[in-house]
Amino acid sequence: MNHFFARHLYLVDFTVASLGRRRGRNLGLFAVYVLLVFVLASVSLMTHGLRREAQAILESSPEIVVQRMIAGRNDPVPTGAVAAITGIRGVRAVQGRLWGYYYDAGMRANYTLMVPPDRPVESGAVVIGGGIARLRQLDTGDIVHFMAPDGRIVRFTVSGTLDSASELVSADLVLMNEGDFRAFFGFPADRFTDVVASVRNPREVGTVASKIALALPEARVVTRADMLRTYEALFDWRGGMVAVVLSGAVLAFVILAWDKAAGLSADERREIGVLKAIGWETSDVIAVKFWEGALVSLLAFLAGYVLAYGHVFYFSGALFEPALKGWAILYPRFRLVPEINGQQVATIFFFTVVPYTLATIFPIWRAATIDPDTVMR
Amino acid sequence: MLFHPTIMALLLWSAAAVAGVAVAAAYGWTILMEWNPASGSARQLVLERRTYLVSTLMAVVLWGEVLSLWLFVYNADAMAVMFVGAMCAVGSLNADPYGFPALIAKIALFFLAVVWLQVNRADNQGWDYPLVRVKYALLLILVPAVVLSAGLQYAYFSGLRADVLTSCCSKLFEVDREGVGADMSSLAPMPALVLLYGGLGLTLLLSVWTWRRPVLSAALAPVAAAVFVAVMVSVVSVVSTYVYAQPQHHCPFCLLKPEYGYVGYALYLPLFVGTALAVSSWPVHHFRRAASLAQAAPAMTRSMAWVAAACYVAVAVVCTWIIAASELYYFR
Numbered sequence: 001m002n003h004f005f006a007r008h009l010y011l012v013d014f015t016v017a018s019l020g021r022r023r024g025r026n027l028g029l030f031a032v033y034v035l036l037v038f039v040l041a042s043v044s045l046m047t048h049g050l051r052r053e054a055q056a057i058l059e060s061s062p063e064i065v066v067q068r069m070i071a072g073r074n075d076p077v078p079t080g081a082v083a084a085i086t087g088i089r090g091v092r093a094v095q096g097r098l099w100g101y102y103y104d105a106g107m108r109a110n111y112t113l114m115v116p117p118d119r120p121v122e123s124g125a126v127v128i129g130g131g132i133a134r135l136r137q138l139d140t141g142d143i144v145h146f147m148a149p150d151g152r153i154v155r156f157t158v159s160g161t162l163d164s165a166s167e168l169v170s171a172d173l174v175l176m177n178e179g180d181f182r183a184f185f186g187f188p189a190d191r192f193t194d195v196v197a198s199v200r201n202p203r204e205v206g207t208v209a210s211k212i213a214l215a216l217p218e219a220r221v222v223t224r225a226d227m228l229r230t231y232e233a234l235f236d237w238r239g240g241m242v243a244v245v246l247s248g249a250v251l252a253f254v255i256l257a258w259d260k261a262a263g264l265s266a267d268e269r270r271e272i273g274v275l276k277a278i279g280w281e282t283s284d285v286i287a288v289k290f291w292e293g294a295l296v297s298l299l300a301f302l303a304g305y306v307l308a309y310g311h312v313f314y315f316s317g318a319l320f321e322p323a324l325k326g327w328a329i330l331y332p333r334f335r336l337v338p339e340i341n342g343q344q345v346a347t348i349f350f351f352t353v354v355p356y357t358l359a360t361i362f363p364i365w366r367a368a369t370i371d372p373d374t375v376m377r
Numbered sequence: 378m379l380f381h382p383t384i385m386a387l388l389l390w391s392a393a394a395v396a397g398v399a400v401a402a403a404y405g406w407t408i409l410m411e412w413n414p415a416s417g418s419a420r421q422l423v424l425e426r427r428t429y430l431v432s433t434l435m436a437v438v439l440w441g442e443v444l445s446l447w448l449f450v451y452n453a454d455a456m457a458v459m460f461v462g463a464m465c466a467v468g469s470l471n472a473d474p475y476g477f478p479a480l481i482a483k484i485a486l487f488f489l490a491v492v493w494l495q496v497n498r499a500d501n502q503g504w505d506y507p508l509v510r511v512k513y514a515l516l517l518i519l520v521p522a523v524v525l526s527a528g529l530q531y532a533y534f535s536g537l538r539a540d541v542l543t544s545c546c547s548k549l550f551e552v553d554r555e556g557v558g559a560d561m562s563s564l565a566p567m568p569a570l571v572l573l574y575g576g577l578g579l580t581l582l583l584s585v586w587t588w589r590r591p592v593l594s595a596a597l598a599p600v601a602a603a604v605f606v607a608v609m610v611s612v613v614s615v616v617s618t619y620v621y622a623q624p625q626h627h628c629p630f631c632l633l634k635p636e637y638g639y640v641g642y643a644l645y646l647p648l649f650v651g652t653a654l655a656v657s658s659w660p661v662h663h664f665r666r667a668a669s670l671a672q673a674a675p676a677m678t679r680s681m682a683w684v685a686a687a688c689y690v691a692v693a694v695v696c697t698w699i700i701a702a703s704e705l706y707y708f709r
Contacts, residue, residue: 044382225461232459233539240380282429283501290433343383343455346448350386357437358393365430 008291011284015291018271029260030300036253037304037352038311039246042320044344045312047239049336054231057169058224062196063205065222066212076191081216085197088211092200096192098181102146102174107135113174113181121177125159131171133161148184156180242320243351250351254359261293261363272367273375285368293360297353304352305345313338383452384534390445391527397438401431402520405513412509428509432497435516439490442523446483449530453480454633460543466630467546475533482526489522491653492660499661499677503669511664546628550613562627564614566707573611576604577693580655584686587658591665591678594658601655601685608648608692616644616696619703644695651688654681 019026066085068077077096085094099114111132121127128138138144142158162170182189199208209221264272272285311317313336379385404427413421453466453476460472470476493515500508549558564572580601587593609629618624620637632641658681665674 047382229459229461229539236381236459239382240385243382243385244380282426286429286433343448343451346444346451347383347386350390350445350448354390354441355393358397361434361437362430365426365433369426369429 008287011287012291012295015288015295018288019292019295022268025265026260026296029256030296032253032256033296033300033352033356034304034307036249037301037348038307039249040243040348040351041305041308041344042311042317043239043242043246044348045308045340046317046320046336047235048339048341048344049312051231051235052337052339053168054235055228058228058231061224061227063199063202063224064197064209064212066195066197066216067220067222068194068216068218069220070218074194076188076193077195077219079190079192081195081219082192084215085195085212088208088215090200090204090208090211092198094195094197096195098178098187099193100181100185100187104146109135109172111172111174113176113184115178115181116175119175121175121180122159123177123179124155124157125176126156127160127162127173127175128158129162129170129173130167132174133158146184148186150186154184250355253352254355257356258359258363261289261360262366264367268367269370269375272370273372276370276372277376282368286364289360289364289368293357293364297356301349301353305348309338309340312336379534381456383448383455387445387449387452388531388534390441391530394438394441394445394523395527397434398516398520398523401434401438402516404431405516409510409513409517414505414509425506428506431513431516432501435519436494436497438523439494439519442483442486442490442526446487449480449483450630450633454630459539460541462543462545464545464547464631465628465634467549467628468543469537470533471549472538472541472543473533473536475529475536479526479529479533482522482529486519486522486526487649488653488656489519492657493519495654495657495661495677495681496664499664499670499674502673502677503667505669507667507669508664546631547626550627550629552625552627558613558627561610561613564610566615566618569611569615572607573616573696574693576607576611577689577696580604580651581686581689581693584655584682584689587682588679588686591658591662591675591682594655594662594678594682597682597685598656598659601652605648605652612644615707616699619700619705622703622705624705624707640695640699644692644699647688647691647695651685651692654688655685658682658685 066077066081068075068081079096082094082096085091095117097115097117099112102111102113103109104111109132115121116127119127126144128144132138136144138158138161140158140160144156144158145153146156148154156176162173162175176184181187197208197212199205205223205225209223213219213221275285276282311319316335379388408424408427408431411420412424450466453469456469457463457465460468463469463472470480493512496508496512496515500506500512548554549556550562551559552563553559580597583593583597583600587597612632613627613629617627617629617632620632620640621628629641631637632644633639634641658678661681662674662678664670667674
């Protein structure tokens with residue numbers, strides 16, 4: 001066992017010295033390698049961070065959302081549905097929600113107007129999200145005008161702004177009281193936008209959801225797990241699409257690696273010839289070349305990953321933001337929570353180091369089986 | 378569900394592995410047919426050089442397969458959130474009929490790969506390529522295994538649909554149901570613990586004996602294979618229940634989840650490595666008959682038995698720690 005480790009230690013020592021002697025030759029390949037890992041790792045860290053963010057938000061979202069459908073389109077839910085759902089065994093709390101979208105033609109942005117269930121807002125006042133405050137340069141005490149669907153201009157006083165910690169969900173939010181909301185939109189008094197329900201035992205969510213669907217045949221019942229699954233599939237799909245786009249780059253990298261490994265300089269050929277002439281085995285030369293690949297891979301992988309980490313978590317993934325985050329005028333400002341996940345690292349490893357290793361086997365073997373007699377003559 | 382980064386990485390890898398073994402098999406076949414160590418012809422020299430290419434290629438492919446087994450299981454667990462009814466890897470693997478066959482093929486390939494890599498290592502110790510024919514004959518068995526594993530994996534991933542209802546581990550390993558899972562779970566705690574510690578004790582003893590007398594590897598290999606099954610049965614029937622502190626929860630996959638501190642990896646890694654080394658110690662020792670391996674083969678068998686023994690001790694320690702730290706008590 002000791003002999004095995006000692007042999008490889010000496011081989012690594014030799015490889016490091018040999019790499020040091022030919023710094024320039026490997027630099028180009030190293031740079032491309034780092035760039036490839038950087039791009040793939042950025043995409044992966046970013047999709048993972050966004051997925052985490054979505055999960056964190058959904059964790060505090062209602063377990064069941066009930067919407068009413070007419071001719072396949074959403075329609076306000078009659079207030080009677082609240083009582084019908086409350087009667088179902090296993091349901092802990094039911095609440096009708098009032099919310100809607102408002103298009104601000106001047107700013108060309110969409111706001112979400114909402115009646116907060118747990119935060120009283122005075123009549124004639126609104127609480128606005130950080131995105132709107134920035135966009136319209138508003139602060140507490142300022143006056144804001146919205147144009148109602150019937151053409152009236154309605155005046156509100158900003159009574160506060162929402163804190164930035166929740167900006168991913170609150171950037172475009174306008175909170176107002178129920179009376180103002182109904183008057184602004186002309187919303188019928190016996191209707192809610194949708195109804196949310198919480199369930200006593202989380203394992204019974206599916207059963208309760210199917211009971212609601214039975215009791216209210218015109219309703220669409222969406223559970224939190226459904227939403228989580230959709231987000232999961234969406235982010236995986238986005239990440240997968242970017243990876244497909246980048247597969248051309250991986251292929252180009254493989255060709256470059258093959259080419260670099262195959263194009264031995266006269267110096268290197270002579271070196272291998274001398275080593276074999278003084279008693280090195282073919283397997284020793286292969287081992288040295290493998291260590292060379294492994295060291296370059298390891299360094300490039302680490303460098304690329306660290307750069308990607310900085311890019312995503314300190315520079316908000318500026319290069320890939322439009323592709324992965326989506327786009328809006330009122331885009332929330334948020335910073336992803338740094339997290340490294342073993343599966344993501346292994347996936348990038350399989351996309352970069354493994355093709356590199358496979359691409360270099362044949363050239364390495366060709367180099368290692370050089371006849372010392374031919375190269376030194 | 379092919380547009381998933383990890384699935385794409387696994388499929389990319391398996392395609393590369395199939396290409397790799399196809400090249401290795403093509404070269405291997407010519408070596409198998411034309412190998413003649415007594416000849417000094419240019420053709421024999423070419424063949425001798427090719428053995429290095431095949432060995433290197435196979436070593437990379439097989440190490441990659443070992444790594445991809447881990448990624449496959451990890452990914453199955455991580456994907457559980459996407460299927461209705463799935464709680465862990467069992468749900469994801471159940472979401473398509475090819476899920477479990479793909480996993481079993483990957484596990485079988487892991488053991489075959491370790492045996493081949495060890496035979497290859499033994500061959501490299503002899504100066505006259507003593508095991509070339511054996512190695513390449515074995516390679517011809519490995520090729521269909523790699524292709525089958527890649528095919529099943531592709532069938533599984535391409536058949537996955539996010540809208541299917543799947544059943545979770547509590548269904549598969551429910552005591553009252555029929556099937557292998559239920560049979561494994563239905564073993565009572567006491568016999569299961571006797572099976573676990575008896576099996577581990579026996580293999581440990583045999584490993585130590587093999588370390589002293591390598592010829593005993595002929596007994597160690599079949600016993601280790603049987604004990605692997607016994608330990609898996611015990612993990613399903615009793616060890617897992619200690620981890621979850623629930624006598625009805627028997628899942629061997631939930632052990633891999635972060636909420637249980639990834640304890641499954643600490644348990645399965647030494648179990649798989651120990652079993653693979655114990656099983657391959659027998660063929661390696663068998664090749665001491667080749668003159669150039671008379672010294673090296675028994676030495677290798679010894680070191681493999683030593684590592685296997687250490688792995689069995691690790692499995693026993695992890696199991697004991699799980700039982701000691703658990704809030705579940707079967708015996709008072």
